[in-house]
Amino acid sequence: MDRAAQNYQKYCTLCHGADREGGAADYAPSLKSKSLMSTMPLNFLASSIGFGRPNTAMAPYLADSGGPLSMREIFTLASWLKYKAGHETIELSMDPIEGDLKTGANLFTQKCAECHGKKAEGITAPALANPAFLAFATDAYIKYAIGNGREETEMIAFKKQLSDEQMNDLTAYIRSLTSGWSPEPRELSPYPEPKDYVSNPAGAQPDFSLKQDRYVPMEQVAQALKAKNRMVLLDTRTSSEWHNAHIPGAIPIPYYISEDKVAKGLPKDDTWIIAYCSCPHAASDKVIDMLRKKGYKNTAVIDEGFFNWINAGHPIIGGTPK
Ligand code: HEC
Numbered sequence: 001m002d003r004a005a006q007n008y009q010k011y012c013t014l015c016h017g018a019d020r021e022g023g024a025a026d027y028a029p030s031l032k033s034k035s036l037m038s039t040m041p042l043n044f045l046a047s048s049i050g051f052g053r054p055n056t057a058m059a060p061y062l063a064d065s066g067g068p069l070s071m072r073e074i075f076t077l078a079s080w081l082k083y084k085a086g087h088e089t090i091e092l093s094m095d096p097i098e099g100d101l102k103t104g105a106n107l108f109t110q111k112c113a114e115c116h117g118k119k120a121e122g123i124t125a126p127a128l129a130n131p132a133f134l135a136f137a138t139d140a141y142i143k144y145a146i147g148n149g150r151e152e153t154e155m156i157a158f159k160k161q162l163s164d165e166q167m168n169d170l171t172a173y174i175r176s177l178t179s180g181w182s183p184e185p186r187e188l189s190p191y192p193e194p195k196d197y198v199s200n201p202a203g204a205q206p207d208f209s210l211k212q213d214r215y216v217p218m219e220q221v222a223q224a225l226k227a228k229n230r231m232v233l234l235d236t237r238t239s240s241e242w243h244n245a246h247i248p249g250a251i252p253i254p255y256y257i258s259e260d261k262v263a264k265g266l267p268k269d270d271t272w273i274i275a276y277c278s279c280p281h282a283a284s285d286k287v288i289d290m291l292r293k294k295g296y297k298n299t300a301v302i303d304e305g306f307f308n309w310i311n312a313g314h315p316i317i318g319g320t321p322k
């Protein structure tokens with residue numbers, strides 16, 4: 001239990017908050033609400049941590065996916081979260097729920113899209129069309145969340161304003177967004193060596209202008225990359241995300257690295273060190289703060305974050321070159 005509490009502190013507080021209340025960064029959900037913790041089975045909870053939610057800031061933490069935690073550590077952490085929340089388990093039916101997709105889709109646009117996104121891709125609320133979410137969430141789990149909301153969050157209990165039939169229609173609609181997904185063990189790439197940390201070591205010094213003495217617009221970084229300028233790029237997300245895809249030349253320095261290791265192998269001269277994450281600032285800020293404390297001056301954070309970098313069409317490279 002002590003180890004699980006330490007792991008929560010090290011890996012999760014950044015986004016889910018010191019007391020599991022959610023919302024510390026990136027609209028991460030609460031991990032203590034009664035409705036969530038009483039209906040999410042332990043294996044669903046552990047899978048959410050181990051496999052993450054693809055294409056959201058929730059990364060896979062399982063070692064097989066390139067993350068920092070073993071299966072056993074993840075189950076202990078999941079059990080600890082349940083224990084801390086202290087709510088009794090509500091057993092929900094495994095049966096499918098039938099409903100009308102068209103009515104469900106219309107209701108979704110009217111009542112849900114402003115937070116969950118037009119295509120349920122997630123904006124300020126979790127992505128419901130997420131393949132990993134739908135692979136584990138049963139119909140009854142989804143309906144229960146709609147009806148009962150999530151205590152102390154923006155998600156209200158809709159059973160006060162929707163009929164049972166309307167909630168069935170919504171559940172059926174969300175279920176219809178399933179795309180088929182199963183976790184696959186991944187081939188992991190070797191980590192770069194310190195001698196490869198600097199991109200374009202012989203290149204010219206880039207010309208960055210920072211906002212608030214810290215944030216560099218992604219266009220300037222993309223330009224510097226194109227011009228083959230000398231710099232170091234730090235991917236501060238969970239290491240599994242680096243294996244998934246990263247900016248070419250970026251090295252994995254995750255936000256949970258310890259202070260005595262963070263600067264290992266980094267040049268301490270005028271070379272620019274640029275960090276990024278998907279949060280889009282929380283993880284990078286943490287790493288850049290550590291480096292500045294150690295006297296690294298030419299340091300900055302990509303302002304828009306990794307998802308906007310991808311959406312703008314800037315180059316990324318997959319973990320497995322194949
Ligand atoms: C005002 C914003 C808002 C609206 C409107 C809203 N939600 Fe939510 N919803 C949220 C937030 C925020 C969460 C996550 C809460 C938490 O756990 O911290 C959430 C959680 C959920 C979950 C649980 C997801 C999970 O991972 O367990 C479901 C299902 C859901 N909402 C469905 C709906 C549906 C269907 C509607 C429309 C009837 C709707 N929501 C409307 C904000 C909203």
Ligand code: HEC
Pocket residue numbers: 007008011012013014015016025026027028029030031036045048049053056057058059061077122125126127128130133279283
């Ligand atoms: C960089 C920010 C970030 C970090 C760090 C992070 N999470 Fe998350 N987490 C999120 C976001 C954002 C979501 C919602 C994703 C979505 O849209 O479905 C989420 C979703 C979850 C869910 C699903 C909850 C639900 O309502 O469906 C669980 C469980 C979870 N995280 C546990 C953890 C644990 C445990 C850790 C530490 C090992 C952790 N997370 C670290 C951002 C983060």
